[in-house]
Amino acid sequence: MKLSDIYIQMKSINHKLSLLQLLTQDSTIHTMPHGVSFQNTLLCNLRCPHCQTHGVEEHRKYYNTINMPHEMLTRVAHEVLPTADEYLFTVSGEPLASPNFTQLLLEFFPYCAKIELHTNGTLITPEILTNLIPATKGIHISIDGATQLMVEATRKGAKYKKLLQNIKLLTKTVDLLPDKLKPLIYFGCTILGSNIRELPEIVELAYLLGVPKVYGYFVVVYHEHLNNEDVKNYKPLYNYYHEKAVEAANRLGVFLCLPPPFAGVEASDDSPIGGNNMIIENFPGDYIDKLHARSHIEDIVNIIGAEAIDIQANKIKDVIIDRYDVPKQHVDLSNLFSLGRNYLMLKKMTMYYRKMLKHYKQFLDETIQRGDAKPIKYCESLSKRIYLSPAGEITPCCYIYNPLGNISSDNVKNIWNGDVYNDFRQKFQSDNPFKECINCHNISYLSPAALCHEINSV
Numbered sequence: 276m277k278l279s280d281i282y283i284q285m286k287s288i289n290h291k292l293s294l295l296q297l298l299t300q301d302s303t304i305h306t307m308p309h310g311v312s313f314q315n316t317l318l319c320n321l322r323c324p325h326c327q328t329h330g331v332e333e334h335r336k337y338y339n340t341i342n343m344p345h346e347m348l349t350r351v352a353h354e355v356l357p358t359a360d361e362y363l364f365t366v367s368g369e370p371l372a373s374p375n376f377t378q379l380l381l382e383f384f385p386y387c388a389k390i391e392l393h394t395n396g397t398l399i400t401p402e403i404l405t406n407l408i409p410a411t412k413g414i415h416i417s418i419d420g421a422t423q424l425m426v427e428a429t430r431k432g433a434k435y436k437k438l439l440q441n442i443k444l445l446t447k448t449v450d451l452l453p454d455k456l457k458p459l460i461y462f463g464c465t466i467l468g469s470n471i472r473e474l475p476e477i478v479e480l481a482y483l484l485g486v487p488k489v490y491g492y493f494v495v496v497y498h499e500h501l502n503n504e505d506v507k508n509y510k511p512l513y514n515y516y517h518e519k520a521v522e523a524a525n526r527l528g529v530f531l532c533l534p535p536p537f538a539g540v541e542a543s544d545d546s547p548i549g550g551n552n553m554i555i556e557n558f559p560g561d562y563i564d565k566l567h568a569r570s571h572i573e574d575i576v577n578i579i580g581a582e583a584i585d586i587q588a589n590k591i592k593d594v595i596i597d598r599y600d601v602p603k604q605h606v607d608l609s610n611l612f613s614l615g616r617n618y619l620m621l622k623k624m625t626m627y628y629r630k631m632l633k634h635y636k637q638f639l640d641e642t643i644q645r646g647d648a649k650p651i652k653y654c655e656s657l658s659k660r661i662y663l664s665p666a667g668e669i670t671p672c673c674y675i676y677n678p679l680g681n682i683s684s685d686n687v688k689n690i691w692n693g694d695v696y697n698d699f700r701q702k703f704q705s706d707n708p709f710k711e712c713i714n715c716h717n718i719s720y721l722s723p724a725a726l727c728h729e730i731n732s733v
């Protein structure tokens with residue numbers, strides 16, 4: 276048995292134990308998180324004006340100094356990743372700016388947990404891609420415009436042509452790889468008053484760069500001097516360009532997920548452009564004409580150097596295939612100790628799982644027979660992940676500010692299975708949840724019978 280097989284089986288058992296815990300609401304069933312969001316650095320190389328943490332120079336200076344101690348990061352990773360499916364590096368900073376980013380990827384790779392990456396894409400290099408692509412589940416590129424003007428205004432510090440080259444190098448390399456090594460790539464776009472008109476062109480840009488999915492989210496305005504960026508000020512305009520973006524996505528076969536149009540508001544593109552308290556106060560006079568000339572974006576994509584990118588992408592592909600796709604013939608003796616230790620851990624987990632399953636067999640059978648039991652309230656973040664702050668505080672998500680434990684004085688297993696976390700889970704299920712959880716968009720409801728079937732599968 277290979278170490279990777281052991282980790283995969285440990286993850287599967289952990290998954291089923293978590294389902295059993297959710298179904299029975301038995302907090303004595305011990306599990307581990309399925310994922311961890313490391314806020315390992317708050318450093319960002321850009322100065323996006325609408326960003327909560329880096330939008331204002333004074334805040335930016337402060338946040339750019341915050342890093343999680345390396346010892347803490349690796350200690351938690353080594354504890355959690357054997358039974359977890361995924362991890363994230365900072366979503367408040369730029370993960371590619373993390374100290375030792377590539378080293379960490381290599382160190383965590385053997386655990387078979389994949390990284391979900393949210394990046395501004397500007398720091399992508401061929402060296403990073405060789406280690407990043409095989410370790411990644413999804414790459415979310417934050418981009419808020421299609422034109423040079425909009426990209427460089429909303430992502431301050433980014434160079435348009437270089438960014439497009441980076442994205443093309445990524446997608447081209449991924450295209451050349453076998454399916455099992457391909458991460459999902461998508462655009463994440465913050466929709467602002469300034470960029471509503473570019474939504475169809477963002478879809479077009481994604482298509483031309485080989486990005487198959489585009490997600491859009493309304494801006495949350497954190498700074499008073501950008502008050503007029505709030506999309507609620509442009510409802511007819513948003514409805515108009517929402518329709519155009521959907522048309523473009525349908526025509527080009529790009530998956531598009533945008534907030535729905537405003538109900539009862541007639542679509543119109545008759546709206547002032549620019550103005551006070553916006554990221555771009557004065558647009559060039561020919562902005563709209565240029566924007567709607569479709570060839571404008573095609574031209575830009577054509578000048579990013581497709582031939583050079585092809586050559587580079589092929590080189591990266593060869594390195595990745597050599598390192599990650601060819602089974603190694605030799606046995607790594609240094610792994611034998613780890614293999615033995617993890618094999619014993621797997622045995623222990625298997626026995627524990629069988630014991631729990633036996634204990635709840637009748638309950639599972641009855642739930643399946645009944646079929647119509649009350650749906651179970653569910654939050655993926657609460658059930659699956661921990662959010663780890665640079666100071667070691669653990670919360671279920673970034674909306675909860677009161678930590679449920681601190682890793683400086685304890686381990687994840689104790690915190691995740693401890694009284695404070697269990698009380699939070701109980702309160703979440705009650706009629707009196709924490710105020711942050713009330714009407715949270717992460718809440719869904721699961722069928723108990725479906726959970727039983729999933730537990731019984733395999």
Ligand code: SF4
Binds near residue numbers: 657675713716
């Ligand atoms: S319901 Fe929302 S606020 Fe509550 S834990 Fe889940 S994600 Fe966080």
